[in-house]
């Protein structure tokens with residue numbers, strides 16, 4: 517387990533905590549847009565989770581950030597891996613996770629994914645497959661799988677920062693409450709049923725979210741209590757981080773207390789699969805201002821990163837802190853600024869009318885908390901190659917895609 521000096525590090529890494537001069541050097545050296553990912557921070561966040569949940573089986577939700585170096589840092593910190601596809605399972609195994617520490621959460625699993633995962637299981641990867649429908653059990657049986665299965669239940673309630681990421685209660689996820697007994701009994705005829713799983717949603721942060729999360733936990737506990745002989749109950753991920761600079765950090769101990777209280781009395785171990793919490797504040801996205809236009813009360817700074825590099829603002833209206841890294845930025849006047857990317861969509865803006873130092877062409881800006889669902893959700897829409905990702909010391913985690921990469925698979 518990585519022994520990071522937790523007491524010395526702030527609970528949330530704000531943009532102001534990053535070394536602006538170093539970020540600027542990295543932008544000069546590697547170009548922009550550029551992700552900068554701090555692997556030490558990943559290890560610290562894992563250690564915080566371990567301190568808050570000392571006895572839990574923690575499995576990092578790989579979907580938040582699959583860079584191999586991130587996966588390796590998480591593995592070294594002693595967490596397992598929760599994977600949403602065969603591709604993620606492959607990445608986790610290749611990054612050195614033991615099969616027994618890997619979960620494949622199969623949501624409407626494509627045949628190709630089931631084929632691949634069952635094949636790796638036959639080759640010796642003793643993973644667990646989390647299944648949310650009787651159908652998926654049949655399809656595993658047909659492929660000769662008789663290993664570890666966890667049954668995903670639909671608790672009927674969810675939580676999270678946006679309706680698009682609240683999964684608990686959404687019809688597509690999990691076995692409906694009134695069918696859990698029947699599905700578990702049928703699964704037990706063919707598989708080793710080890711757990712019950714549910715996931716409320718993502719970005720749980722703040723009093724209201726925590727209250728909804730408690731309701732979710734209580735419901736999961738009720739459903740799990742009706743199932744005998746469970747090794748564990750997995751309450752999913754969802755632990756949020758503050759995105760606004762004036763928001764308080766989430767009290768992890770309060771979350772842990774809520775989980776303990778709501779699951780009290782269950783004769784099963786606790787498992788969690790946090791993604792965002794591990795990586796969100798471990799990365800920033802750097803972007804350069806290409807053009808400034810408009811009057812001082814409605815300035816638009818056109819930057820070289822767009823929704824293809826960081827989708828969250830366009831998709832969820834998500835807030836990301838933005839800071840100018842120019843040494844003189846503190847001396848400049850502030851004005852309401854819209855920061856917009858180069859994509860041909862009006863939704864391609866990172867903020868609208870936000871008070872920022874008056875931007876100039878060539879300025880370097882940083883967007884905070886870009887480590888979770890940032891590079892991971894990048895696309896090549898508008899034929900824009902995906903950005904590079906480097907560490908603060910300049911090691912390249914992911915190279916920038918080239919124009920040739922865009923057409924490499926075309927025939």
Ligand SMILES: Cc1ncc(COP(=O)(O)O)c(C=O)c1O
Nearest residue numbers: 577715718719753754790791792
């Ligand atoms: C099944 C499952 N587990 C874990 C997570 C991780 O969530 P988060 O990144 O919010 O911790 C997700 C994503 O929301 C998920 O769908």
Ligand SMILES: N[C@@H](CCCC[NH3+])C(=O)O
Nearest residue numbers: 579681718719828888889
């Ligand atoms: N992609 C979402 C989180 C969803 C996680 C997947 N279940 C976000 O950026 O907030």
